[in-house]
Amino acid sequence: MSTAPAALLVEDLAFAYPDGHQALFGVDLRLDPGERVALLGPNGAGKTTLVLHLNGILSGGRGRVDVGGLPVRKRNLPEVRRRVGIVFQDPDDQLFMPTVGEDVAFGPRNLGLPEPEVAARVAAALEQVGMAGSADRPPHHLSFGQRRRVAVATVLSMHPEVLVLDEPSSNLDPAGRRELAEVLTGLPVTMLMVTHDLPYALQLCPRSVVLDGGVVVADGPTRDLLADADLLAAHRLELPFGFDPTRV
């Protein structure tokens, strides 16, 4: 543990939805700058609820969330949302503007940046995800894999310090999955990746955290966690047939 502020610090976070359903029961999580961490867990474990706390979409329960030392509070929300970029699972939810370029520009313009800076960031973000030259295309003309990568670009253009990805490999074909992995490993940001794709977690994230029943039940090197058959079985996590994490 360093003395510098954590990139992301979650302390004793608990939350119940207005209908009474309690999703989180005291989550502790710390990500140091530059770490890539996978967030694993079965459906209904509270992963999405946790993610929505990281940029203050959900709040009001117990505990605290700090981003780079800045508490997630109402008056900090614009800066928190710049620092934490969330890429949602369905790129059609993320890409709502008529063209790719306008979508990637949406965040920077909300930050009030001058137009030349916005244009430079759009070009750079599209370049980072291998989609340079697509700015004028409408999203529905892109393949699913391309849309997923553009969705990543829409938050990269805000120069986030923490990138949060919700099921980044879902619905991708093998080539699209590999291309996205190449993009993600090249990004100089702290990364929290929510996924059911355990080999993808092993490939991209040295460390994993298992969330189940609204609490963190395991936190350690991804390879060790995936080699623990009892742990996986206890939390409805399963490796693909024939996959041996100790031999990758």
Added chain:
Amino acid sequence: MGAGHGGPLGAAYVAGGSVVHRLEPHLKLVAVLAFALVVVATPVHAGWAPAAYAGYAALVLGAAAVARVPAGRLARGLVVEVPFLAFALLLPVVSRGPRVEVLGLSLSESGLAAGGGLLAKATLSVLAATVLAATTEPRELVRGLQRLRLPALLVQILSFMVRYADVVGGELRRMRVARESRGFRGRGPGALRVVATGAGALFVRSYERGERVHLAMLSRGYTGALPAGPAAAVPAQAWLVTLSLPLTAAAVLAAGMLLG
């Protein structure tokens, strides 16, 4: 998704690079609206009205020719005026006043003029709108409306409609395929219940998608307004070229009023 240029809404668009295609969308909107106003302002009972209609028709068809909009596309655009057509055909029969004998039918003279005028005006206005739709992509139309200071909320609604029409259309298609794959035939009164349930499910899905899109927008700093990109200044020449359509039409109208 297999949809055409601009999604299902873009079916109206005829790709091309003509001078009409390249005109600024907000100027085109102004031009079409002004043209329609001139056409509607033409008095139907004036003796010179048919000549004026012919002049307007030459203008709008000339614009269509420059834009290389195929005749079939123009004809399809006219389908929307079918209800007006029925009303226009009824007018000569039900109107009062001096009658004329046409093919054995006794028709009202003023009714004929009113019906003919209605038909001509509707056709000319729809033709102008069709040329606009055929030469401007849906998202450019929305951008044009935004530049014309349409209220921001309406611009956002239109913008999302353009973006999500093919997403929702795709869901509708998949639901239909899933229904038919399980033997649904879509006939008889019983089918209505199934289709209504499908429409309800589609509504709920779209509503939920709306919520997810809103979350994604908030996550990127949305505060209630879609930030607009830079808008290049429009040179006076572009105004002149675009507005030549309504200005010439206005000249035709003025000539008719002065000389007729």
